[in-house]
Amino acid sequence: MDQHLLVFVTTVEMGNFSRAAEELHMTQPAVSQYIQALERTVGARLLERNSKFVRLNKAGELVYHHAKEILGLYTRMKDLVDDLSNTASGELTIGASYTYGEYVLPHIIADLRNQYPRIQPRITIGNTKDIAELVAGRHLDIGIVEGNDKHREKIHAEPFAEDAMFVYVSADHRFARQESVDLAQLQEETWIVREQGSGTREAAERMFAALQFRPAHLLEFGSTQLIKESVEAGLGITLLSHWATRKELTLGSLSIAKVTGTPIIRQFSLVTQANPYQTKAMQVFRELVRVRSSFS
The missing domain is CATH 3.40.190.10 (Periplasmic binding protein-like II)
Structure with missing residues (x-):
C-alpha cells in the first residue's frame, strides 16, 4: 500500500496535520513530509493549509477521490487473500437506502455480529441514488437499494425481496x-x-x-x-x-x-461492484439478508 496516499487521505479526513499524526502514530513533521512528497509526485499543490485546518483544492479533490479507491482496492485484495485460509473477517462497508437501512438492516447487523464477530461492518445510510453511486465508485462493498439503479454497467444488481x-x-x-x-x-x-x-x-x-x-x-x-x-x-x-x-x-x-x-x-436489490470476487464477509452478509427477507 502506498503510505503517501494513506497519509494524505487520513490528513483530509482528520482535518489537520496534528490529528492525522495522532491517528497514524507519526510525528507531525513526518505527516507534512509525506504530503509534500505526494504533491511533488503529482506536480500540484493538493491542500490549502493554515494553522488550524487543511482543505482540499480542486487538484486535491481529484487525488482524494482516486486515493480512496486505490486504498479500497488494496484492502479488498488483502481481504480476498486472507479469505483463502481464514474465516470470514475484516471490514465490510455496507450501504442501504433509508427504509431498509433504518428498519431492517439493524437486525441483520445484530445477527452478523453474533455469528461472525471478526467482521467489522461500517454502515452508510442514504437515498437509493447515493448508495448506488457509492457502490459504483468503489466506496462501498455492497448496497441495498430500492427502485431502479442507474449504474448497470458498473454494478451488479440482484433482486432479493419485495x-x-x-x-x-x-x-x-x-x-x-x-x-x-x-x-x-x-x-x-x-x-x-x-x-x-x-x-x-x-x-x-x-x-x-x-x-x-x-x-x-x-x-x-x-x-x-x-x-x-x-x-x-x-x-x-x-x-x-x-x-x-x-x-x-x-x-x-x-x-x-x-x-x-x-x-x-x-423490489429491493443487493448491489455490488461488477466483478466476480467476493470476500467471505460479503458472502455471509448476503446470506443473512436473504434469510431475513424470507420472513420479513
Whole structure:
C-alpha cells in the first residue's frame, strides 16, 4: 500500500496535520513530509493549509477521490487473500437506502455480529441514488437499494425481496374509517413525500401516475421518521413501506387507507461492484439478508 496516499487521505479526513499524526502514530513533521512528497509526485499543490485546518483544492479533490479507491482496492485484495485460509473477517462497508437501512438492516447487523464477530461492518445510510453511486465508485462493498439503479454497467444488481407500500393516515383521519377512498378525495389531501432520488419518492410518483392524479398539496421531507410523526399529527397522508410502519400500526397511531391500486409493490436489490470476487464477509452478509427477507 502506498503510505503517501494513506497519509494524505487520513490528513483530509482528520482535518489537520496534528490529528492525522495522532491517528497514524507519526510525528507531525513526518505527516507534512509525506504530503509534500505526494504533491511533488503529482506536480500540484493538493491542500490549502493554515494553522488550524487543511482543505482540499480542486487538484486535491481529484487525488482524494482516486486515493480512496486505490486504498479500497488494496484492502479488498488483502481481504480476498486472507479469505483463502481464514474465516470470514475484516471490514465490510455496507450501504442501504433509508427504509431498509433504518428498519431492517439493524437486525441483520445484530445477527452478523453474533455469528461472525471478526467482521467489522461500517454502515452508510442514504437515498437509493447515493448508495448506488457509492457502490459504483468503489466506496462501498455492497448496497441495498430500492427502485431502479442507474449504474448497470458498473454494478451488479440482484433482486432479493419485495416490499408492500400502503397509504397511511393518522388514526383519527376520516380515511381510517372509510371502506374505500376515491381519487377525488386523495387528490385534495396534503401528501407528505420523500425527496427526489429516494426510492420511496419514486414509488409515490409511480402511484400518482398509475391512479392518474396529482396531489393539490405536496410537502417534501427528507426523513421517513419525520413523515410518520407528521402524519400522526394530522399534517397530511403518505405512502410508506410496511417495514417502516409496523410499530405505529401495533400502537394504533397510524392506519392504512383502503385505496384502489394499493399496495404498491417494489423490489429491493443487493448491489455490488461488477466483478466476480467476493470476500467471505460479503458472502455471509448476503446470506443473512436473504434469510431475513424470507420472513420479513
